[in-house]
Amino acid sequence: MNILQSKTKEVSQSLIPIVIFVAILGLTFIPIDIPVMQRFFVGAFLVFAGLSIFLWGVDQSMEPIGYHMAREIATSKSLIKTILLSFILGFLITIAEPDILILGDQVESASGGTLDAGFLVTMISVGVGVLISIASIRILSNFKYNVMMTLVYLVILVLGTQVSEEFLAISFDASGATTGALTTPFVLAISVGLSRTKGGKTAEEDSFGMVGAMSAGPILAVMLISVLTGQQNIHGETVEFVTSTEVWSPIFSAMQYTLIESLKALAPIAALFFVFNFFKFKVKRKELVRIVRGLVYTIIGLTLFLVGANEGFMDMGRILGMGLADRYLEMLPVFGLLLGMMVVLAEPAVHVLGEQVEDVTAGNIPITVLKGTLSIGVGIAIALSMVKIMTPQVQLWFFLLPGFVIAIILSYFVDPIFVGIAFDAGGVASGPMSATFVLAFAQGVADSIPTADVLRDGFGIIAMIAMTPVLSIMILGSINKIQTMRSKHISEDVAPVDRKEICAIASDQISGEQKDLIFCVVERGYTEDVIALARSAGSTGATILHGRDARAGTWLSKSMQLQPEKEVIWFLVDANITLAVSQTLLDALDKQNSHIVSIFALPVIDSYGLTANENVFQTTDNVIGKNEVNS
Known part of the structure; x- marks a missing residue:
């Protein structure tokens, strides 16, 4: 029960600032109908309860499953088995990720059905599976992480020149949404399990970086959809956004369908584990009961979260985006800045990341510095996204290209462990709040500006948010490296004692x-x-x-x-x-x-x-x- 209380606290810290943000705007700047506001609060409660139970279940089920499967990968003497099992795990866990399911529905709605949600989620999951296979082989073969990421992003750069801006925005948003509440702890368990089983002097460095590597998979997958099918632009009538005046009816009607979808999403990874457990793992009865109980909690939590997000929480984000764009167009970057700063400061994972960086730098970069850097960085990222939506001449790659190029260059300068942490951290800021409320907010803004396009401009904001931690930690790592070099230079001036x-x-x-x-x-x-x-x-x-x-x-x-x-x-x-x-x-x-x-x-x-x-x-x-x- 203490774990559930901890998860409840984490989720409330992330959710309460969004609720306060909505309440202030609804009472001051944007007139909102009472039924819509009531449904938002119901949706927010379902998101709160669902995400808390979901994370509680993930701790009890997905993390131990990931660790057991990682040991199976690491101890396999067959390269083909290692590649195949890594791919299957990456595919199955991503296809159940709630943030990806939400993104798929948003893309299908925005494209008028031209891009099917099921097909998009499947292709994204394939991309994740491929990159997790590559990352697993990298750990086992001691291949340098920064070199691998350089090669991967070079391929992305080449493909990026061949796709339209719509596909570019969706591909990078898919990358940010992939590192969600389910995939991140599961993949971290795999990377830690692999590195511990392999051992050696790079074991700790190897425990970071797989989450960052897998996030490149969706970018490649979505871009390849465009390249292989020859589809440059997404044609289709955008589904008109209509706000329901009912409070409970949309929620109850979505509950049964969402429960079935949640069962379909989680059943494959659970079945794979039970098959391996029957023939090989033979986990103790107490642990097995805990895993089964955790799977039940995960399904219940996922259902509540998706219902709350789709039937109230995201609607409010879109309504506020449309209202602010209609009434306060020039102030949009300011609202974006405030929203970004609140989302990051309230994210519990940012605190965990800060502790990691503080440990790595021996206290040279404290948590407060990291949180301040990320808060300002993500705030600026959302503000720039608002500028991009408002200005047709400004394109997404104007920001992403220099950002990732600088990050790749810095990866050859900072200590290796910083590289893994930095790319993993891309999923810290782009969590459930970004994949739901912030994405819907951006689409609402794009829907209300005549020169903007919902597909081209409404997507890309998750990508901007996800890039910020990567670049920020690389810069902080460089500062730490410079400080270390200065300390070493000062020490050289001290008179030496005779070695003998x-x-x-x-x-x-x-x-x-x-x-x-x-x-x-x-x-x-x-x-x-x-x-x-x-x-x-x-x-x-x-x-x-x-x-x-x-x-x-x-x-x-x-x-x-x-x-x-x-x-x-x-x-x-x-x-x-x-x-x-x-x-x-x-x-x-x-x-x-x-x-x-x-x-x-x-x-x-x-x-x-x-x-x-x-x-x-x-x-x-x-x-x-x-x-x-x-x-």
Whole structure:
């Protein structure tokens, strides 16, 4: 029940700002009929209840299913099986994603049935399946993530020159909608499961990036629809938007149909898991019951969410967009800016992303900076989308092309883990609120401006929102890299201690002590090799502290920053073997391809615990004097 309370809190944080936004506009700027406002509140409640239950169910069912299936992929000795299973998982999970189902209905409605929702969702799911297969092979083969994304976006660039602006907008919106409430945790579970099973020094880097990779699949799929069919423009009569004056009738009439559609969407992935469980997984009864219960919650939540979104929540977004465009055309960018800032600041996933970035940068980029950057960035993205709708000469690629080009270029400069987090983060801002209310708002604006087209201009806003986190985190990663380089440059000015003195100083400082603590900072993934070296010199035990561990800031001095991609090994040794262990590690440090970054010693004092010998700090580049360690 605590998990449900947590999910309820998350959803309410995302939903309440939208409800307040609507209430303020409805009471001040746009006159809204009472039945329409009542249906909006009912729809908002259904979205709230449905999304909370849905996320609760996903935690209990889809995440463990994803982890078990990831282990099956990672342990497979057949390349064909790996590719096929990755594709099937990507396809089945995307075809059930609520944001994609909503987008498909919106495209079908806007195109007058020219683009069928079922066909579009199927093609998008195929694209996701292909990219997840490629991303899985990348993890298992240690292929560089930034190189893979460069190649993928080069293909997108080539295809983008061959399609119309309508297909361009829909393809990038499909990309943003793909990273929704169902696909994101499931695919994250797959990537984490793959990276942990494979292991190695890049395991943590590999756990990020698959969500970003899969989001490129829908872009390729939708563009290929245009290229392969020769359809450049989407012709069809747009379905006229008619607001129902009823409150409960549209909701009840949609409930049964939506429940059947939800069952159809989730049945394939559930069936695949049960088949594998029967023949291979053999999960314990308690876990199996939990997964089945979670699937039931997921179906109920998905049904309520889709009904609430389609029969009230999105209608209000469209009505407000039309009303503001009719009455306050020049103010649209301002309203877009405010809407974007509210949506992002209220998104719980942004806080989680902020914690990741703060950990990766060892606190150099705090959560407040990231949230502020994303809030302003997404606000500007929606404001620019309003400008694009208002100005026929402004096209979507004016913003997307330079944005993604800059992001790709920066991916070769920032630390590798930033690249995966950045592309994964594209789905953070483009969540359920963007796929429902914000998209409907943009379509309402496009519907009311004579020079705008609902297909060409009403879509593309999710793409703008999804691009912002990618670019923002790449820029923040570059800032962190520059700060790190400056710190390293400053450290080079410190007078070095003679390399040969380290063991002698350590030995002198522990006179009269029985134990000595030797610290060894190493590159992540090489701790076992270093421990084996120390054991060969007489050390027995070791404690490993990872750079992302919160205890690092508590146990180490504030002036001794431990970078997230490093690990510290503590060797508690008898004083009489300190010299031998230190010398063995120093000999390894002297080697050209050594993965040891620094070594220093601390004597143990019984009454106070540990005290640092402030003059013994050895690094691969230089030795840093009193209380200054940059590892």
